[in-house]
Amino acid sequence: MNAIEVKELYKSYDGVHAVNGITFEIGYGELFGFLGPNGAGKTTTINILCTLLKPTAGQAFIAGLDVSRESDKIREHIGLVFQETTLDNELTTFENLLFHAYLYGMGRHDAVKRIDDLLSMIGLQSKKNELVKHLSGGMKRRLELIRGLLHKPRVLFLDEPTIGLDPQTRANVWGFIKEMKRAEGTTIFVTTHYIEEASDFDRIAIIDHGRIVAVGNPNKLINEMGRATVTFGATDGATVQTLIGHGMIESGSGEYQIKTEDPDLFLKQILNLSGLKINEFKIKKPVLEELYLSLTGSEIRDEYVDRPRKIRGHNR
Amino acid sequence: MKKLILPIYVITLRDLKKFFRQKSRLIGMIARPLTWLFLIGTGLNQVIKGGLGVSYIQFILPGILGMTILFSAMFSSISIVWDREFGFMKEILVTPVSRFSVAFGKIVSGMLVSTIQGIIIMAAAPFIGIRFTIFEALLLVVFIMVVSICIAAIGVFIASMIKSFESFNIIMNFIVMPMFFLSGAMYPISVLPRFMRYLMYLNPLSYGIDSFKHVMFVEFAHFHSDFSLLFDVVLMVAFTLVSTVLAAFAFDRQQKE
Ligand SMILES: Nc1ncnc2c1ncn2[C@@H]1O[C@H](COP(=O)(O)OP(=O)(O)O)[C@@H](O)[C@H]1O
Ligand SMILES: [Mg+2]
Numbered sequence: 001m002n003a004i005e006v007k008e009l010y011k012s013y014d015g016v017h018a019v020n021g022i023t024f025e026i027g028y029g030e031l032f033g034f035l036g037p038n039g040a041g042k043t044t045t046i047n048i049l050c051t052l053l054k055p056t057a058g059q060a061f062i063a064g065l066d067v068s069r070e071s072d073k074i075r076e077h078i079g080l081v082f083q084e085t086t087l088d089n090e091l092t093t094f095e096n097l098l099f100h101a102y103l104y105g106m107g108r109h110d111a112v113k114r115i116d117d118l119l120s121m122i123g124l125q126s127k128k129n130e131l132v133k134h135l136s137g138g139m140k141r142r143l144e145l146i147r148g149l150l151h152k153p154r155v156l157f158l159d160e161p162t163i164g165l166d167p168q169t170r171a172n173v174w175g176f177i178k179e180m181k182r183a184e185g186t187t188i189f190v191t192t193h194y195i196e197e198a199s200d201f202d203r204i205a206i207i208d209h210g211r212i213v214a215v216g217n218p219n220k221l222i223n224e225m226g227r228a229t230v231t232f233g234a235t236d237g238a239t240v241q242t243l244i245g246h247g248m249i250e251s252g253s254g255e256y257q258i259k260t261e262d263p264d265l266f267l268k269q270i271l272n273l274s275g276l277k278i279n280e281f282k283i284k285k286p287v288l289e290e291l292y293l294s295l296t297g298s299e300i301r302d303e304y305v306d307r308p309r310k311i312r313g314h315n316r
Numbered sequence: 317m318k319k320l321i322l323p324i325y326v327i328t329l330r331d332l333k334k335f336f337r338q339k340s341r342l343i344g345m346i347a348r349p350l351t352w353l354f355l356i357g358t359g360l361n362q363v364i365k366g367g368l369g370v371s372y373i374q375f376i377l378p379g380i381l382g383m384t385i386l387f388s389a390m391f392s393s394i395s396i397v398w399d400r401e402f403g404f405m406k407e408i409l410v411t412p413v414s415r416f417s418v419a420f421g422k423i424v425s426g427m428l429v430s431t432i433q434g435i436i437i438m439a440a441a442p443f444i445g446i447r448f449t450i451f452e453a454l455l456l457v458v459f460i461m462v463v464s465i466c467i468a469a470i471g472v473f474i475a476s477m478i479k480s481f482e483s484f485n486i487i488m489n490f491i492v493m494p495m496f497f498l499s500g501a502m503y504p505i506s507v508l509p510r511f512m513r514y515l516m517y518l519n520p521l522s523y524g525i526d527s528f529k530h531v532m533f534v535e536f537a538h539f540h541s542d543f544s545l546l547f548d549v550v551l552m553v554a555f556t557l558v559s560t561v562l563a564a565f566a567f568d569r570q571q572k573e
Contacts, residue, residue, distance in 0.1 A: 050410055075412040086403040090334050102326040103411040105319065 001064045003028045003155050003187040004049065009058035011044050011210075018044040020210030021058070026189060026203075028154075031181055033198040033218075034191040036207035037296055042191035043083055045207075046157050049189070050080050063154055076104070079153035081144045083160045083191075089133035093124060096132055097147055104151035111150075118146040122176055138169035145173060149180055156180075158190040162197065170197075195292045208296040222291055228263040232256045232270075236277045246270060323413040327421025328428065331395055335429055345429070349384040349437050353377065357444070370533060373444050378528035379501025381437045382463070382521050385430045386499075389464045390492055392426030393471030396567075397484050409571055419472055419567035423560060426468030427461060434460035446532055456531045462552050463524030469559035470520075476566035500525050505542040520555035523548040 004026040011019040019041045026032045034042050047053035049060055051071035060067045062074045087096055094115065101111035119125045122142045127135060135143065141161065148156055158177070162170045174197065181188055190201075198204050198218060205215040214221055234240055235254050246269070248256040260266045270276070335341060357373030357380075399405040408418055438456060441448070448456070474491070478484050498512060499521040505513060516522045527548040529541045543551075 052406065052410060072412060072414070075410060078410070080410050082403065082406055084403050086407040088330070088334075088404050089402070090337060091330070095330075095333070099326060099330055100407070100411070103323055103408065103413050105322065105412070 002026060005061040007059045009060055010056045012056045017210045022212050024205055024215055028187055029185045030202045031188045033201040033204040034207060035195055035198055035204055037193060040207045041210040043159055046159050050078060050157055051075060077154045079148035079156040081148045081158045081161055085140055087132045087140055092129050092131055093143055094128045097150060100147050101150055114150060122146050138165050141165060155187045160191055195289050199288050206292060206295050213295045218288055227259040227261050230258050230263050230266055233279045239276050320417055323417040324421040324424055327418060328425040331425035345433050346436055349380055353380045374446055377441060377446060378525050378532055381434055381528055382499055382501050382525040383496055384433050384437050385464050386467055386492060386496055386521055388433050389426045389430035389467035390471040392429055392468060393422060393475040396422055396475040397481055415568040415571055416564045419564045422472050423468045426471060427464040430464040431461050452531050459527045462556055466520050466556040466559050469563040472563035473566045476570045495519055495521055500542060523551040
């Protein structure tokens, strides 16, 4: 049994398919990334898995429990950090955490100890009795992160956890997430549109227009897509003839390209030929970003603007 | 059972904590009803004289008490709209706590805030010449609590039916005003034309205010109250049960998209 199993899941809003038939599973203890541009259906998927939204069709199981029929039990086992802030600004850091712990049935003694541990791990101990409205954006994000983990969930959902954070805080957040995964074996489902963050995840799924277009280990995915491109610049007629003879294709004026699984071997073969006048050569290996772009076909925006839902719907 | 009760307590505690932290709300809560009492009471005291057996300011005290409860219990459900607006409701809904507990927690916090205000009004009674025994005071507090639960539940019901702030305020004002004037707060029910009297019979606040009159004007009760005390109590309890159940289901239903 997997931590998460999703089978042919659909969610439509008046004809718009926010989630359009996705199937995947996540093993226990995995760090799984859900990558896709804005409006791809990431948040909708999370909301269904967290029992906040009913699917239009299909099935999903968390720890073997059916999201449509056993939502109460599922809620005991999951933690969630929403895309937007969901803290009570009028309460202190400690009060927000204690409120959460109580709602999960934790006793005061256990709760206070766990709160103190997590606060010092994430570096918020000094803000314990501060009203949340006085915290910075990064602090709020970190607070939400430890709140999501307070009750030791088996599966933690993170919806764009690093959005809008400065590089230090982002590093701090990822360090903490990976530390908790290691220490407590938490299964982590995280959505992001910062692809560079996903290169060391256990597995990723790339989602676009509500469909999964690729799923697997990020390095493997790259390798599968992944023949390297060799580019030569040459103008000399004989050289060009030889390059074309070796399967290179003109890609621009004076540029010749070949895609190959073994660029080194190709280079060796070419360089062993005599009489060539090669001006330059370069090897370009694909990175995750290219894979992502080639699959989703869209640029990734750095700044996430949560446009009104209706407008987004009509943009289709 | 613990799973049902504990969350109610926690949700109530949070609302109260926030309430008492907001100084302006706290002051408003004490000042508003007292201002009403003395402004309306003193003004009309001069105009309306005789025939009632009590002075007008005394006559409207149960009504002012009812009004205080009406406003504070009804509007306390605005915290549901706030929580939804600021996303905090999602944090609550994703916990294992049952939606019924959340709705009950909101009703209980509305009830407590409103009861505290009611007690403050009660404390003004001796200053305008109304006295009651300890037993009567306790009885009054019980009635205040029952009416408060009923009104708070109606508030939660309404907050669960609407989507935005604007509609909350519009609908609340649309409901609160008629409920106040058609409750026997300002004048006895018997002076009204028949169709308005029927509306008053449908108003739970009528029975609440009537029960307050029974306790506050012990000697004059036969004259000022519109129903028997037993009838008041039965109707209040019935309204309270119905509105609480409706509120719980409406809240639960709203969360299911
Ligand atoms: N409540 C809703 N009503 C109508 N359309 C919605 C609603 N929620 C999401 N959508 C649409 O579903 C699609 C996926 O949205 P979402 O899951 O939020 O994407 P992401 O989180 O990947 O940015 C978008 O096109 C969005 O406009
Ligand atoms: Mg999203």
